[in-house]
Amino acid sequence: MSAHGTGPISTIHFAKTRLRGQAATLERLRVDRQLEEALTHGPDPLHLAAVLGLDPKTAIRYAENTQEDRHVRP
Secondary structure, three states: OOOOOOOOOOHHHHHHHOOOOOOOOHHHHHHHHHHHHHHHHOOOHHHHHHHHOOOHHHHHHHHHHHHHHHHHOO
């Protein structure tokens, strides 16, 4: 048996073992996931809040930033 229990792996353990030596951080991965969701499904704050568990004000800000990002990208 290789596991010490049946609970989820801790974020700290994951960050120390799996992300060691990588350019990505947990924060960068989280932000990338949120941006990808917004770009894929459109800048809908309700969708972002529901899927990503964001505060409504944060979801609105992300949606607005996504709209700006879409105008900048070729």
